Amino acid sequence: MDRRHKSNLLLGFHHSLFFSLSLLLIQVVVVAQAPATGKGKLSGKVVFAGNGKPAPDVRVRLTAEKGVGQQSVMTDESGAFSFVNLKSGNYQLNVWSPGFVPDVEPEHSNRILLEEGEERRGIVIRLIKGGVITGRPLDEDDEPVSSVRVSAIAVIGGEMLEGGANTQPPGAYTDDRGIYRIFGIPPGRYRIVANASKSYFNRSTIGLIATYYPGAAFISQAAEIEIAAGQVIEGLDFKLLNRKGFTVSGLVSRKDKSIPLANTFVIIPEKGSSRGSSRTYTTDGQGRYRFDGLPTGEYDIYAEPRRESDLLNEGKTIVIESTDLVNVDFELTTGATLSGSIKMRDGKKPERMQDSRMYVLPYETRYRSYYPYTMWPRMINLRQQLHYRRCSRR
Incomplete structure (x- = not known):
């Protein structure tokens, strides 16, 4: 069998495998987005804040704060959207349009409390132009590094929210020139981080600790960047730290029913620093969280349910020595x-x-x-x- 025939067989196998995985992914997505069975309704429209014109073909996503699954629709030509058959509860509305973001303060996202059978109409989501930042992460020889993930982490109430159930922080991989360009950033304060542990294509940087602009290993030493709507900030170059980093991940669930808890905060404060020096992640729909690029050392880690929850905090101390910690789980209990x-x-x-x-x-x-x-x-x-x-x- 010649090499070309072997290559064709291998390519066919990869295509078959990719097709099978795609079918599996489709099945999973369909299950996760099964519609609710209530009688509530939400409807509204998406418009551009600058001129008030409707925003067609914008994806609107509705996520329940309790439970798993979400629904999404596209706005029509008039910018209108609607969701039906909703149960009572707290929901969050998110929209996605390339380069644009909702005109809302990060502390006051589009959260909606829906009563049983309620029909909520007239919701208006206004879009503004997002900000842009560009720059280059550099290696020890001051050379730009390609295929490194760079993110803009929002600083909300003094804390860095790295992402989770509903959103991931704005970010991009560096291109072949080692340049990153992050667009569609909501107005606010940010810390820029290069997480080389998420570099899937560059073996020379995989496993390094996260580096915060302008070249710090610790959050408390990171610079804060203020970004306005539509603003472009260039030249944010910084050198990657050549130190090994590790991953901490796990599951958060209710102890009484063993139910995974979505949208739960997991926080790792920086030792000996103020409240504004913490890494925060919100669990996904399966109650999972993950921190990458952590240096060796001892950490306190906490699971913090949302304020409306009847659950208590849980905290523990972990020690990172030479391996990843992949089963740091929390089982939260109810209070009096x-x-x-x-x-x-x-x-x-x-x-x-x-x-x-x-x-x-x-x-x-x-x-x-x-x-x-x-x-x-x-x-x-x-x-x-x-x-x-x-x-x-x-």
């Missing part, structure tokens, strides 16, 4: 419940209490006192019934 009603001393019904907040503050700081997030007060919005019910921390 506190409920009651608000009354005035004279027995009269309180006035103007609707949508006020009830705070539950810790009496002592012993529980996770070394982790600042646990000092967030638990809270709930008071409804018309003026009753409150909230799960407290241990």
Whole structure:
């Protein structure tokens, strides 16, 4: 059998394998995007903020904050979209259009609370031009390095959100000239990171630690870049650190039902630094998370459920020595419940209490006192019934 025949056989095998995997992927996607069975509806339109014109052929994605799966539709010629058969709960709307981003503050994303059977109409999502950054990661000889993943990590409330269930941070691989160009960046503050451990094509850089612009190993030493809508920032070159990096990954689930928890924060604070020096990841639809490019050392790692959850934080200490840590799992438990009603001393019904907040503050700081997030007060919005019910921390 000659080499050409062997090559054709091998190529045919690869095509068959790729086709089989594609079918498997399609099946998985279909299952993950199975429609909900409720009676709720959401509808609205997407427009360009600059002129108010409709934005056709824009993908709109609706993700439930509890449970797995998502739905997506394309806007029509008038920019309209709609979702039907929705269960009650919290949802998040995301749109994708090359080079454009929603005109919304990162802290106030398009989250929607849908009541049972509610029809929410008139939602308007405005698109603005995203920012652009370019530059080159350099090796020890100051030569540009190709096929390295460079990302712009948003700094929200002092924390770096690396991605997860609904979104990944804006990023790009360097081209054959070693240049990266990241476009469609929402306005805000960012730290730029080159993660050579995600370099699938460049063996010389695979396994190196993450390097933060302008050439730092630690988040606290990284520079923050302010990006405005439509702004182009060029020349963000920085040298890669030639030190081995490792991966920490795992699963977050409920202990009582062993249910994977999507959209749960997993945080690794930087030792001895302030709150703004943490790496944060949100779990995907299967409750999984992954940090790459971590240097050796001891770390505290935490699973932090969202504020509306009845679950407690869980923290543990890990040590990275010479291998990846791939099964750092968390099983979150529920806390105690506190409920009651608000009354005035004279027995009269309180006035103007609707949508006020009830705070539950810790009496002592012993529980996770070394982790600042646990000092967030638990809270709930008071409804018309003026009753409150909230799960407290241990």
